Amino acid sequence: MSATEQMTKSTKPKLIVIGNGMVGHHFIEQMIQSGAHEEYQVTVFGEEKTLAYDRVHLSEYFSGKGYSDLAMTDGSLYVDNQILCETNAKVVGINQNEKTVTLEDGRDAAFDKLVLATGSYPFVPPIPGASRDNTFVYRTLDDLDDIREAAKTAKVGTVVGGGLLGLEAANAVKNLGLTTSVVEFAPRLMPVQLDDAGGSLLKNMIESLGVDVHTSTATTQIVDGEECVHRMEFADDRFIETDLIVFSAGIRPQDALAKKANLDVGERGGIVVNDFCQTSHPDVYAIGECALWEGRIFGLVAPGYTMAKVAASHLMSSNDLSFTGADMSTKLKLLGCDVGSIGDAHQNTPGAKSFVYRDDLTNVYRKLVVSEDGGKLLGAVLVGDNSYYDTLLQYYLNGLALPLAPESLILPLSDGEPKGLGAEMLPATASICSCHNVLKQDIADAIASGSLSVGDVKAVTKASTGCGGCSALLKKVVDSELLALGVEVSTDICEHFSFTRQDLYNLVKVEGIKTFDDLISKHGQGKGCEICKPAVANILASVWNDFVLKKEHISLQDTNDRFLANMQKDGTYSVVPRIPGGEITPEKLIVLGEVAKKYKLYTKITGGQRIDLFGATLTQLPLIWEELIAVGFETGQAYGKSVRTVKSCVGSTWCRYGVNDSMKMAIDIENRYKGLRSPHKLKFAVSGCTRECAEAQSKDIGIIATEGGWNLYVCGNGGMKPRHADLFATDLTDEQLIAYIDRVLMFYVKTADRLQRTSVWMDALEGGLDYLKQVVIEDSLGIASELEAQMALIVDTFQCEWKTAIENPESRKLFKSFVNTNGEDKNVVFVEERNQIRPATEIEKSQLIATTV
Amino acid sequence: MNWVKVCSYHDLVPQAGVAALIGDKQIALFLESEKKQVFAVSNWDPIGKANVLSRGLMTDVAGKLTVASPLYKQRYDLLTGECLDDDVTLSTWDVKLENDSVWIALK
Ligand code: SRM
Ligand SMILES: Cc1cc2nc3c(=O)[nH]c(=O)nc-3n(C[C@H](O)[C@H](O)[C@H](O)COP(=O)(O)OP(=O)(O)OC[C@H]3O[C@@H](n4cnc5c(N)ncnc54)[C@H](O)[C@@H]3O)c2cc1C
Ligand code: SF4
Ligand code: FES
Numbered sequence: 001m002s003a004t005e006q007m008t009k010s011t012k013p014k015l016i017v018i019g020n021g022m023v024g025h026h027f028i029e030q031m032i033q034s035g036a037h038e039e040y041q042v043t044v045f046g047e048e049k050t051l052a053y054d055r056v057h058l059s060e061y062f063s064g065k066g067y068s069d070l071a072m073t074d075g076s077l078y079v080d081n082q083i084l085c086e087t088n089a090k091v092v093g094i095n096q097n098e099k100t101v102t103l104e105d106g107r108d109a110a111f112d113k114l115v116l117a118t119g120s121y122p123f124v125p126p127i128p129g130a131s132r133d134n135t136f137v138y139r140t141l142d143d144l145d146d147i148r149e150a151a152k153t154a155k156v157g158t159v160v161g162g163g164l165l166g167l168e169a170a171n172a173v174k175n176l177g178l179t180t181s182v183v184e185f186a187p188r189l190m191p192v193q194l195d196d197a198g199g200s201l202l203k204n205m206i207e208s209l210g211v212d213v214h215t216s217t218a219t220t221q222i223v224d225g226e227e228c229v230h231r232m233e234f235a236d237d238r239f240i241e242t243d244l245i246v247f248s249a250g251i252r253p254q255d256a257l258a259k260k261a262n263l264d265v266g267e268r269g270g271i272v273v274n275d276f277c278q279t280s281h282p283d284v285y286a287i288g289e290c291a292l293w294e295g296r297i298f299g300l301v302a303p304g305y306t307m308a309k310v311a312a313s314h315l316m317s318s319n320d321l322s323f324t325g326a327d328m329s330t331k332l333k334l335l336g337c338d339v340g341s342i343g344d345a346h347q348n349t350p351g352a353k354s355f356v357y358r359d360d361l362t363n364v365y366r367k368l369v370v371s372e373d374g375g376k377l378l379g380a381v382l383v384g385d386n387s388y389y390d391t392l393l394q395y396y397l398n399g400l401a402l403p404l405a406p407e408s409l410i411l412p413l414s415d416g417e418p419k420g421l422g423a424e425m426l427p428a429t430a431s432i433c434s435c436h437n438v439l440k441q442d443i444a445d446a447i448a449s450g451s452l453s454v455g456d457v458k459a460v461t462k463a464s465t466g467c468g469g470c471s472a473l474l475k476k477v478v479d480s481e482l483l484a485l486g487v488e489v490s491t492d493i494c495e496h497f498s499f500t501r502q503d504l505y506n507l508v509k510v511e512g513i514k515t516f517d518d519l520i521s522k523h524g525q526g527k528g529c530e531i532c533k534p535a536v537a538n539i540l541a542s543v544w545n546d547f548v549l550k551k552e553h554i555s556l557q558d559t560n561d562r563f564l565a566n567m568q569k570d571g572t573y574s575v576v577p578r579i580p581g582g583e584i585t586p587e588k589l590i591v592l593g594e595v596a597k598k599y600k601l602y603t604k605i606t607g608g609q610r611i612d613l614f615g616a617t618l619t620q621l622p623l624i625w626e627e628l629i630a631v632g633f634e635t636g637q638a639y640g641k642s643v644r645t646v647k648s649c650v651g652s653t654w655c656r657y658g659v660n661d662s663m664k665m666a667i668d669i670e671n672r673y674k675g676l677r678s679p680h681k682l683k684f685a686v687s688g689c690t691r692e693c694a695e696a697q698s699k700d701i702g703i704i705a706t707e708g709g710w711n712l713y714v715c716g717n718g719g720m721k722p723r724h725a726d727l728f729a730t731d732l733t734d735e736q737l738i739a740y741i742d743r744v745l746m747f748y749v750k751t752a753d754r755l756q757r758t759s760v761w762m763d764a765l766e767g768g769l770d771y772l773k774q775v776v777i778e779d780s781l782g783i784a785s786e787l788e789a790q791m792a793l794i795v796d797t798f799q800c801e802w803k804t805a806i807e808n809p810e811s812r813k814l815f816k817s818f819v820n821t822n823g824e825d826k827n828v829v830f831v832e833e834r835n836q837i838r839p840a841t842e843i844e845k846s847q848l849i850a851t852t853v
Numbered sequence: 854m855n856w857v858k859v860c861s862y863h864d865l866v867p868q869a870g871v872a873a874l875i876g877d878k879q880i881a882l883f884l885e886s887e888k889k890q891v892f893a894v895s896n897w898d899p900i901g902k903a904n905v906l907s908r909g910l911m912t913d914v915a916g917k918l919t920v921a922s923p924l925y926k927q928r929y930d931l932l933t934g935e936c937l938d939d940d941v942t943l944s945t946w947d948v949k950l951e952n953d954s955v956w957i958a959l960k
Contacts, residue, residue, distance in 0.1 A: 074940070495915065527868075527913035530921040530928070534910070555868035559908045559923035562869070567923055571903040818874040819864045819882070825904050826877065827897075842902065 012041045013112040015315070016101055018091045018257065020046030022055055023288030023304035024117030025072050030312035032081050039316065043109065044078070044085040045101070048140060051075055051087060056301055056467055061144050062172045066842060070141075094261035096281055113283050113315060116271060117308075118254040120289040120299070124247045125160070125185075129222030134229050135245045138169040147246065151176040154243030156228050158182070160219065161249035162189040167334040169248045170211055174335070181212035181240060183232070185249070188215055193330060193341030197358065198381045201365045205337045205384070214240075253290045253297055266292040275322040277311040285311045298326055301466065302434045309437070327397060327434065331382070331389045331469060337363075338386035343396050344369050344379035352378050355407045359384075366410035368392070375401055380410075390473050398430045423473070423480040432477055435466025440477055447481050454478050493754065494531040497524040501679065501754045505539050514544060515552045534558045535754040538641055541677035542749045543790075545797040547804050548640075549811045560639035563815065564801055565621055568614060570828050570839040573621060575601070575613040576638035577628050578674060581648040581666035581686075582609030591631045599624055602836045608645035608683070610636060615837055617824055622815045625802040634800040637674070641755070643682045646670040647695065651688030651705065658688035660705030665734075666694075669703075672738070675798035676745065676791075679752040679761070683717070697725045700758040701741055706730065710737045714744055714772070715758040723759040726769050729777060739788060743776045746787035854947070854958040862953045865891065870920060872896050872907035873957075880946060880957065881907035883931055885918060892931035893946040893957055898922045900939060 017024055024044065031037040046052070053070040061070060068074075078085045093102035100108045122137035124130050134154075136147050151157065157173035159166050162184030174180040182189075188199025189206070203213045218235040225231040228241035253270040264272040264280035270292025277285045277293075288304035289297065298304065303326030313321045331340040347354055351372035358365050364384035371378055377395040382388055388410060395402060395409070403409070428441040438461045446460045454475050458464050464471045492498045497520070499507070504519070513519045516536050520528060528536075537556035541548060548561055560566050565573035577592070592611055596603045599620055601613035616624055625635075638644065648666030652658030666686040676682070685696040686703040696702030702713035708731035716725025729740060752761040765771050774780040805811045817824050829845050830837035840848060859873045859882070867886035872879055879896035896904045901924030909920040912928060914937060919928040927938040934943035947958040 076940070496913070526916070527911075527918070529912035529914065530910045530926065533912070551867075554866060555911060558910060559905075562908065567905065567908070569901070569903065569924065571905040571908075814866070817872065818879075819860045819871045820873045820875075823874050825879070827904050 012039065014110060015040040015042045015113045015115065016109060016111040017042065017044045017115045017117060018101065019117035019119055019254075019288070019290075020044050020048070020052045020085065020087065021117060021119045021288065022052060022072070022301050023119070023308050024115075025052035026305045027115060027117060027287060027308035027312055028077070028083060030309050031315075032077070032083075034312060034316060036312055036316045037081050037083060040113070042083045044083065045089040045091050045103065045109075046085070046087050047090040048142070049088050050141065051078075051085065053141065055139075058138075058141070058144065059168055059172050061141060062148070062175055067141060091257060094257055094263075094284075096261050096263070096284070099283070111283075114285070115311060116258060116279070116284065116286040116290055117288045118257065118290045120251040120253050120297075122247060123250045123252045125219070125249050127219050127222060129230070130247065132222060132230065134243065135222075135247065138165060138172075138246055138248050139251075144172075147172070147244070148176065150244045151178060154178055154229070156180075156242045157244045157246065158232065158240065158242040159246045159248055161247065162186070162213065162215065163192060163248070163250065164190060164330070164332065164334070165251075166248040167206070168332075169246045170206075171335045173244075173246060174209075174211060178243070180210075181214065181242070182206070183214045183217050183219060183234075183240075185218055186215065189213065190339065190341075193339070193345060193381070194383070195346060195367065195381055197356070198339075198365050198367065198383045201358075201360075201363055201383045202334075202337060202339060205363050206335050209335055211335065212240075251289065251299055253292065255290055258286065258290075266295065270297050273307075273323075275310075275324070276314040276319070277307050277323060278314070285314070287311050293323060294325070296325070298328070300326070300328060300330070302326060302437070303328075305435065305466075306437055327431075329393055329396070329434075331386050333386070338382065338384055340380070340382035340386045340389040340392075342380040342382075342389070342393055343377070345381045347379065349378050355410060357407070357410045357412075359412075364412075368406055368410055370402060370406055374406060377402055377406070390470075394426055394430060394473075398427050400425075400427075423476040424484065426477070432473055433461075433463035433466065433470040435470075436462040438463040443474070443477050444481050447478065447485065452482065493535060494529055496520060496526045496528050496532050499523065501535055501539070502751050504536060505543070505750055508536075508539050509543050514540065514546070516540070516556050517552065528556070530558070531754070534561070537561065538677050538679070538754070542794075545675060545677075545794050547799065548801060549805055549808075549814065551810070554814070563618060563621065564635065564639055564805060565616070566639050568839070571825060572615050572617055572828055572839075574638070575616055575621070575624055575628075576606070576610060576636035577633035578636040578670070579610040580670035580674075581646055581663055583648075583663060583667060588631060588633065591628070591633075595624055595627050598627075600830075600837055602838060606645075609647050610645060612638070615830065615839075617828065618815050618817050619822075619824065622806045622812055626806050629800070629803050629806065634674070635802040637801070640677060641680050642675075642677045643670070643673045643684070645683060647683070647685035647699070649686075649688050649693040651686075655688055657691060658705065659707055660688060660710070662686040662688035662694065662703075662705055665703060665705075665710070669701075669738075669741070672795055673741075673745065676749070676794050678745070678749050680755050680757045682745070682758070698722065699725060701725075701744070703737065709733050712737060712740055715762040715769075717757050717759050719757075721759075726762075728769075728773065739784075740776055742791040743784055743787045744772070746790050747772070747775060747783075750787075750790075855960075856949070856956045856958050859955045859957050862950060862955060865955065868911050870907035870909065870911065872904070875957065875959070879904045879907075881920070882948070882955065883907075883911055883918075883920060885911075889950065891948045891950065891955055892918070893948045894920070894929065894931060894934050894943045895945075897943075898924055899941045899943070900927055900936075901925050906943070 052072045090104040091101050092104050100110050122139050157178035157180050159170040159182050162182045170182045189202050220233050222230050222232050225241040229243045231241050233239045255265045255271045258271040259265050271286035273286050273291045277287050279286050287307035310321045310323045329342040347369045352369050355368040367381040369379035380392045430440040432438050442461050446457045451457045451460050464474045491500050533556040596613050601615050604612050606612045646666045646669050651662030682700045684701040685694040685699045687694040687696045688705050696704050698716050698718050702725045704711045710732045711730045712728045713725035714728045829840040831840045865884040870881045870883045880893050881896040883892045896907050898905050905923050909923045912919050918931045921928045929936050934945040949956045
């Protein structure tokens with residue numbers, strides 16, 4: 001039965017929603033939440049072929065997410081609440097007088113109330129040639145599918161429009177592997193959000209990433225190209241050639257239906273609504289990007305959500321909520337560059353003053369726009385570093401009094417951390433999450449009624465479940481609220497142990513505890529969880545260096561440790577043998593190649609100077625390792641929280657600049673520390689001179705050869721939050737160097753929190769680097785020899801876990817895809833790409849599996 | 854009920870999971886060894902979209918026995934198959950132990 005047929009059966013007043021985008025969907029959620037859906041027979045018509053999905057994160061469709069990841073519901077929300085929803089159903093007409101809508105296929109449906117949530121459509125400038133083949137817009141999943149398809153045969157891609165969405169599209173085009181340029185009509189990028197200085201800095205940053213930026217450029221026509229599909233000709237007689245073009249030159253409200261039905265629309269588009277989101281016909285509402293409120297269109301999702309809430313409440317005859325406009329501040333990461341814009345970024349307020357901080361060396365620009373008396377923040381522009389955004393936004397949104405020297409809010413601080421505005425200073429009305437309109441008070445209320453963790457508060461208030469931009473602030477507010485209530489912010493590692501990791505480490509060591517069962521029966525409760533089990537397994541390994549697959553330890557290990565390999569997305573594993581210092585004989589290289597060939601493994605040189613073989617099944621793992629171990633390979637422990645790689649340069653043996661044998665030192669060090677399990681992974685590097693080819697200053701332990709010996713750097717890392725290592729000691733002898741590393745590492749193992757890398761650990765140590773120097777160099781705690789002895793035990797008891805595993809029949813039994821048969825997982829399917837295997841995508845799989853059975 | 858014998862009790866790993874293949878259905882078997890209790894849920898991770906749940910950690914969430922997906926860590930109640938962190942549910946099967954053999958009731 002179609003929706004139109006079902007509708008006629010109900011006796012309730014009929015509510016039709018046109019458009020099932022983000023706002024249309026949120027409107028349904030609001031109706032359900034308030035019970036309003038029971039008062040109406042609700043029907044939704046959406047033009048797209050799928051139910052609503054998260055358009056804000058649309059670009060992630062190119063970075064591996066599928067429709068189901070982006071979908072806002074699997075449909076059950078509609079079915080469970082008796083809401084009829086038709087996709088692929090475009091509404092083509094509204095009859096105001098008869099109160100019916102007409103669908104494209106000719107059906108009519110009657111309504112008592114109507115909600116337009118038709119969003120907007122991408123504006124394509126009227127350039128001759130703009131509708132040629134291989135030109136696209138960037139709005140829907142279908143658009144992205146088309147772009148992806150075209151990119152397969154294209155080399156060059158061009159985005160018309162250098163605004164927010166244009167740059168996002170440019171990033172996508174670049175990630176598809178095309179040479180990318182951006183053409184912008186205005187004299188700067190992001191003209192709406194940025195001022196000239198900010199825009200030109202952003203342009204520099206983007207150009208340095210290899211994306212060409214043409215500002216002040218008007219395209220006059222698009223014709224056939226000579227080397228590429230198109231030639232874009234510009235007003236100043238220049239031209240560029242490109243294979244595909246994405247237009248992202250702004251959006252226009254989708255008001256065609258409203259116009260046809262003679263509802264009031266704005267001069268430049270948009271369906272006129274009042275504070276209750278009613279259009280010129282009181283029974284017809286408009287919400288989201290199609291609505292025009294006080295002459296303004298809101299091209300962000302948060303204001304649309306607020307409109308959805310207002311309309312849902314007004315449909316229940318309540319005037320309590322009204323739409324009062326919305327803040328359009330934004331922060332984004334575009335092509336890897338932070339950009340933030342708050343309030344009056346262009347300093348349009350009469351009398352406004354500004355502060356500017358600009359650093360062309362590292363591409364950072366920050367501007368504060370303040371009121372005439374310097375007391376209030378009116379706006380801000382940030383380029384290059386958004387860590388200042390949250391604090392500034394709170395000053396702006398809440399009208400907080402600025403500090404006496406407002407510039408301190410944008411000046412760099414010596415420790416690199418922006419001066420945060422303590423969460424406790426925010427007023428109760430401070431907006432914490434703008435996507436879901438959650439105020440500080442809402443969070444306090446949620447906590448008062450029993451949500452005592454960030455996770456619970458998120459579930460109750462929905463804060464931080466939209467764009468996610470507010471998650472750091474949310475955590476701060478939750479912690480400060482808990483503290484204010486006298487609830488101690490728990491440092492317990494989980495519900496099973498009322499101890500920190502450091503406490504547990506000490507208990508294990510002092511009481512000689514060797515198993516999880518022993519520890520939990522003496523000091524914990526329950527059976528353990530995904531937090532305490534691996535943490536305790538890790539502590540036991542750090543202290544006793546027992547074989548991790550001993551019967552009593554198996555059930556504690558996270559999957560990678562349990563199978564001594566890293567699980568990949570399809571459930572297969574990777575194999576990473578240790579290649580100390582990156583040095584490898586041709587014989588061993590050949591064996592790696594042969595093994596990879598024999599087992600058909602995808603082969604790649606890793607970022608850590610070694611070789612990774614991907615796509616092994618559980619059953620294959622011991623067979624592969626048997627062959628590798630036979631020629632002298634050892635486990636690389638790529639799966640463990642343990643020592644990964646020691647990166648090295650060739651050093652003085654070959655290099656004309658080398659002042660010491662970095663290669664030998666790297667190999668010695670890798671062999672010394674290779675068995676160590678630690679709170680998080682550890683990476684080392686050794687460079688043969690200050691040219692630093694091994695990038696030692698970005699490692700947990702970095703060593704650089706000097707004329708006088710070795711300089712030691714500690715606590716650096718790359719990854720999510722890169723941090724340079726700090727110089728710890730200079731001109732050390734080999735022995736001193738090893739002693740210091742022993743001590744630093746063991747002190748870290750002993751005192752760090754679980755999954756805390758050395759940099760975060762050191763920053764959290766009271767006294768920081770100086771304190772660490774006192775403990776390690778001056779032995780201020782008198783534990784230096786104990787730390788060294790503990791390390792000696794680890795070094796002496798080293799075993800290659802894979803060797804132990806394949807020699808032990810009990811542990812070999814673990815490596816079987818199924819307990820009851822020798823079969824393999826049929827869902828593991830590979831296809832070939834660039835002469836190697838790769839996991840098939842869902843779509844490929846459905847075709848391949850379907851055709852083989 | 855249609856009971857089929859899957860494996861011996863000793864093939865199971867205490868406080869952890871193993872996978873079994875029955876027909877073309879993959880089932881994850883978890884052993885709570887203190888109570889000699891075996892749970893059977895689907896091996897398919899509906900979120901990670903791979904047959905991996907048998908390789909997840911068995912965890913105790915406020916007294917509820919669950920398995921955490923080894924891919925993205927969502928937790929599933931071993932008794933009901935319900936996901937604690939998302940809107941999905943796993944199929945479950947009845948299990949019995951007889952003379953050291955593990956039996957599953959197929960549906
Ligand atoms: C294979 C490799 C990428 C490659 O193709 O080159 C890789 C692959 C993985 N990295 Fe990495 N990382 C690899 C080098 C790096 C590097 C570069 C380096 O080591 O010089 C970094 C930045 C440097 C650093 O760590 O300070 C790096 C930063 C990360 C991070 C972020 C860590 C952080 O502190 O922010 C993670 C996540 C984590 O560890 O929690 C990670 C985690 C992972 C995991 C283990 C994710 C996972 O759980 O599946 C990947 C699986 C490895 C596998 O299946 O074998 N990988 N990863 C590289 C292996 C190096 C090796 O030989 O062992
Ligand atoms: C790439 C990209 C990135 C973005 N990033 C952000 C961001 O970081 N932050 C932010 O706040 N916003 C962002 N946005 C904007 C955000 O997605 C929109 O504000 C939001 O989707 C608006 O919701 P809506 O429901 O009003 O419109 P839409 O999501 O466009 O939904 C409208 C729906 O109505 C349907 N429709 C239209 N006409 C008809 C008809 N006649 N009959 C039936 N159905 C019809 C359309 O097919 C569409 O599915 C981004 C947008 C894009 C494209
Ligand atoms: S770091 Fe020094 S020794 Fe090593 S390769 Fe570079 S220049 Fe040569
Ligand atoms: S601000 Fe977007 S999720 Fe909170």
